[in-house]
Amino acid sequence: MIPEFVRGPIAPVFSIFEEDGTFDPDGQRRFFDFLLLSGAISAFFVRSGMGQMYAYEYDDVKLMADTACSHLKGKANVLVGATGIWDRNYEKRPDPKVFTQQAIELSQYAEQAGANGVVHTLPEAILPQGNETYADVILRYFETINDAVSCPIFIYQPPGTAAEYILRSPLVEKLADLPNVKGMKASTPDAMYILDICHAVKNKDFGYIIGHEGAFYAGLHSGAKAVIGQGATLNPQILLAVQDRFDAGDMDGAQEAQYSVNFLCQAIGNSVEFFKRYATEKGFPVKTFDRAMKNNPYGGAPRPPLSTEEYETSKRLLETELAKYTTTSVA
Numbered sequence: 001m002i003p004e005f006v007r008g009p010i011a012p013v014f015s016i017f018e019e020d021g022t023f024d025p026d027g028q029r030r031f032f033d034f035l036l037l038s039g040a041i042s043a044f045f046v047r048s049g050m051g052q053m054y055a056y057e058y059d060d061v062k063l064m065a066d067t068a069c070s071h072l073k074g075k076a077n078v079l080v081g082a083t084g085i086w087d088r089n090y091e092k093r094p095d096p097k098v099f100t101q102q103a104i105e106l107s108q109y110a111e112q113a114g115a116n117g118v119v120h121t122l123p124e125a126i127l128p129q130g131n132e133t134y135a136d137v138i139l140r141y142f143e144t145i146n147d148a149v150s151c152p153i154f155i156y157q158p159p160g161t162a163a164e165y166i167l168r169s170p171l172v173e174k175l176a177d178l179p180n181v182k183g184m185k186a187s188t189p190d191a192m193y194i195l196d197i198c199h200a201v202k203n204k205d206f207g208y209i210i211g212h213e214g215a216f217y218a219g220l221h222s223g224a225k226a227v228i229g230q231g232a233t234l235n236p237q238i239l240l241a242v243q244d245r246f247d248a249g250d251m252d253g254a255q256e257a258q259y260s261v262n263f264l265c266q267a268i269g270n271s272v273e274f275f276k277r278y279a280t281e282k283g284f285p286v287k288t289f290d291r292a293m294k295n296n297p298y299g300g301a302p303r304p305p306l307s308t309e310e311y312e313t314s315k316r317l318l319e320t321e322l323a324k325y326t327t328t329s330v331a
Contacts, residue, residue, distance in 0.1 A: 003152050005043040005077040005116065006183055006207040006225045009232035009239040011035060012048035014272050015056075015064070017289045023060055025067045027286040031276070032071055034284035040236035042226065044072060045119060047081030049158055049187070050230060050272060053121075054088045055291040056081075061106050062113075069114035079154065080110035082118040086125040088295040090162070096126045100141065104148045117152035117182070120145055122165045134164040135171050146178040155184035157211070160297040169200035176206035183207035185228050189215035198223035213239060214265055217258035220246045230271045231261050235318065238264075241325045260321045268314045270303045277311055278318070 013035070016027035035041060046068045047053045047061055056064075065080045072078050084099035084106070093099075100123075107118045123141040128134055145153055155175065157167060167175075167184070175181050182205065186193065189212040198208045202223055210219040213229030216239060231239055238260050245254035268274055276288045288305075306314070 002182055002205055002207040002225065003077075003117065006209065008042045008226055008243045009040060009236035010043045010045055010079070010209065010226050010228045011041045011233040011236060012050045012228050012230070013044050013046045013068075014233065014276065015047070015051040015291075016276070016286045017291055018287065019289050021289070021291045023063055024287060025063065028064070028067050029071045030284040031279055031286050032068070032076075034279040034282060034286075035233065036072075036075060038236050040240040041076065041232065043077035043079050043116065044068060045079040045081070045228060047119075048228075049156075049297070050233070051081075052291055052293055052296075053081050053083070054086070054295060054297075055293045056085065058085050058102060058106070061085075062109055065106075065110045065113045065115060069110075073114055077116040078114070079117045079119050080106075080113075080115045081120075081156075082106040082110050083121045083123075084125065087293075088124070088297070090124075093125050093127065099123075099125050100144060103141075103145060107145055107149045107151075107153075111149050111151045115151060117154055118145075118149065119154045119156050119185075121156045121158055122161055122167070124162055124165050138165065138167070138171060139174055142175055142178060142181060146180045149180060151180065152182040153178075153180045154182060154209070157184065157186040157188075158297055159187040161187075167197070169196050172197055172206075173200050173204070176201045176204040181206070183209055183225070185209040185211040187211035189218075191215065191218050191222070194219050194224065195222040214258075214262045216242050216261065217246065217254055220254075229265070231265055234268065234271060234275050235261065235264055235322060237322060237325050257325065260324065264318060264321055267317050269310065270306050273303075273306055274311060274314045277306070278315060281315075 016024045084102035207225035210227040213231035216227045241257040
């Protein structure tokens with residue numbers, strides 16, 4: 001069965017770092033506490049794309065898994081990004097055996113730590129060998145992970161995925177038949193692609209997760225089950241309203257909530273820095289530092305810090321939209 005938490009907003013949690021780039025467990029726990037206040041997040045996805053997953057080292061993944069699973073135990077569901085270590089440099093791929101073994105070990109570690117599921121990007125780090133096709137590589141990789149764990153596995157197709165690794169319906173149908181593979185997220189608002197994949201798995205225990213919050217309402221019409229995007233961290237209450245209203249048959253209300261989601265997605269720049277500062281202002285102090293990351297598919301070159309005016313504008317816009325869907329403040 002598709003896990004119950006595959007519904008509504010799944011938050012791609014931002015990672016909290018010290019100025020020297022080391023992981024900050026105490027700050028991470030405070031950030032989790034802030035996110036819990038919304039009461040609208042169905043699961044917390046750590047080592048996410050917006051959490052700089054390509055900048056993680058092997059031991060960082062374990063530390064994040066331990067931090068998230070212990071702190072959120074009994075409070076929330078946790079998904080851990082458990083792909084092997086690679087910085088997405090296509091000119092310098094890792095040894096495929098090492099990469100796959102790391103993926104196995106990190107998946108098993110996350111499961112033992114108490115994770116409710118593991119997330120794996122498509123294995124772009126692995127090239128076909130001999131007569132293999134790219135589809136063969138992908139299927140073999142997920143068969144290996146499926147055999148290594150008993151918890152739910154979710155496939156992640158990040159933005160900018162190389163064309164040869166992009167999933168198509170026939171391969172998704174095969175992946176969906178693996179007992180532990182329970183869903184996928186694709187970072188695209190392409191309605192045709194979303195419908196094709198949802199149609200392919202409509203009779204399977206497999207949930208399609210919208211990977212761009214701007215497409216959530218349209219995706220629900222196609223059969224999507226949940227959503228992962230920056231809005232699932234910043235304004236999960238509004239995304240939950242989209243789904244609740246849709247499920248209740250209130251299409252006008254769902255569409256209006258989706259409009260609010262789209263507005264905030266476009267209006268709030270440098271969302272990671274903004275929301276870390278916002279958490280700090282609300283009494284959950286966290287640092288705004290990132291790690292240096294060369295091959296970043298989530299925003300390109302480093303952005304200049306938000307000015308006070310930009311921060312205050314983003315805060316006003318967020319709180320104005322949230323007020324339409326909540327009866328209590330996040331403060």
